[in-house]
Amino acid sequence: MHGNDIVAIQRCKFKATTNSKHSYAVWPNLLNRNFVVSRLNSIWVSEITYIWTLEGWLYLAAILDLFSRGIVGLAMDKTITDELTR
Numbered sequence: 001m002h003g004n005d006i007v008a009i010q011r012c013k014f015k016a017t018t019n020s021k022h023s024y025a026v027w028p029n030l031l032n033r034n035f036v037v038s039r040l041n042s043i044w045v046s047e048i049t050y051i052w053t054l055e056g057w058l059y060l061a062a063i064l065d066l067f068s069r070g071i072v073g074l075a076m077d078k079t080i081t082d083e084l085t086r
Contacts, residue, residue, distance in 0.1 A: 031045075035066060037066040040065065040067045042067065043065075043067070044063050044066070046064070048084070061084045
């Protein structure tokens with residue numbers, strides 16, 4: 001193939017899930033990587049991730065209490081809208 005300048009056609013497996021070109025407010029980093037917490041429910045952090053299922057993508061938003069490392073709340077949806085984090 002190399003000698004005849006033939007190349008394989010490769011499909012892109014990358015799927016963009018984040019739109020960084022928006023006009024929404026960007027919140028400041030209040031923790032500044034200081035994850036030492038002295039009491040329950042004083043600092044909560046959140047994360048959104050996506051999971052592939054046989055029915056398509058499932059988006060999961062979770063809120064974690066940094067002191068207990070326990071899940072305070074979570075939500076799942078088929079679409080990643082702002083409703084997922086409310």
